[in-house]
Amino acid sequence: MKNYFSAYWWVFLLRGVLAIFFGLMALFWPVVTFATLIIFMGAYLFIDGVFSVLGAIGARKYNENWWVILLSGICGIILGFLTFTNPLALGEFVIYMVAFWAIFVGLMEIIVAIRLRKKIEGEGWYILGGIISIVFGVLFLINPIAAAVTLTWMFGFYAVVAGILLISLAVRLRKHNRSLR
Numbered sequence: 001m002k003n004y005f006s007a008y009w010w011v012f013l014l015r016g017v018l019a020i021f022f023g024l025m026a027l028f029w030p031v032v033t034f035a036t037l038i039i040f041m042g043a044y045l046f047i048d049g050v051f052s053v054l055g056a057i058g059a060r061k062y063n064e065n066w067w068v069i070l071l072s073g074i075c076g077i078i079l080g081f082l083t084f085t086n087p088l089a090l091g092e093f094v095i096y097m098v099a100f101w102a103i104f105v106g107l108m109e110i111i112v113a114i115r116l117r118k119k120i121e122g123e124g125w126y127i128l129g130g131i132i133s134i135v136f137g138v139l140f141l142i143n144p145i146a147a148a149v150t151l152t153w154m155f156g157f158y159a160v161v162a163g164i165l166l167i168s169l170a171v172r173l174r175k176h177n178r179s180l181r
Contacts, residue, residue, distance in 0.1 A: 006180060009173035016166030019159045026156030034152040038091040042083020049076025095147045099140035106133030 005012075026033040052073025060066040083090040109130030113123040140147035 006173045006177035009170045009177055011170075012166050012173060013170035016163040016168075016170060019163030019166060021163075023156045023159030023161075023163060026152045026159060030149040030152035030156070033156070034091060034148045035087060037152070037155070038083065038087045038094070041094075042080045042087065042090055044080075045076045045083065046080025049073045049078075049080055052076060091148060092144055095140055095144045095151070098151065099137040099147065102133045102137030102140065104137075106130040106135075106137065109133060 022033075050073070052069055054073075056066045056070035056073055059069065063069075079090065107130065110127050113126035113130065116126075117123045140150075
């Protein structure tokens with residue numbers, strides 16, 4: 001395996017450069033990047049839905065729950081189609097989904113911390129983390145546009161860091177490849 005990865009070090013370099021490129025786009029043009037991500041998500045939902053429907057139809061003789069896959073595929077097709085007709089609706093849905101998830105997670109963290117307070121020390125930090133999650137979710141609900149920019153920036157920072165790590169790996173793989181010759 002080392003020889004294989006070392007021989008194709010340039011693939012990791014290319015992935016790293018592309019990740020940094022997309023990360024910088026997300027950081028400097030967050031609105032355009034968010035809209036593009038939503039459109040790609042819609043395309044994925046549509047294509048995945050089509051393949052799920054085809055798979056469900058093919059599995060109906062062998063799987064008694066084939067209709068669940070069919071239903072999932074139909075939902076994907078509908079969501080993908082709706083994304084193309086109104087990308088902002090899916091973008092807003094994603095923001096609200098993240099907001100409600102953060103609020104739910106925050107509440108669960110607080111509940112767990114309270115239940116564990118007799119068994120562990122420092123449960124206040126876990127409660128603080130829960131409160132921060134709730135505040136994060138509420139802020140997303142209050143200002144969805146800022147939430148879209150924030151999510152895009154988070155993606156951008158992640159992509160830049162991942163790109164740097166991939167380039168670093170590519171450099172090490174290239175050195176290893178040269179030492180094998």
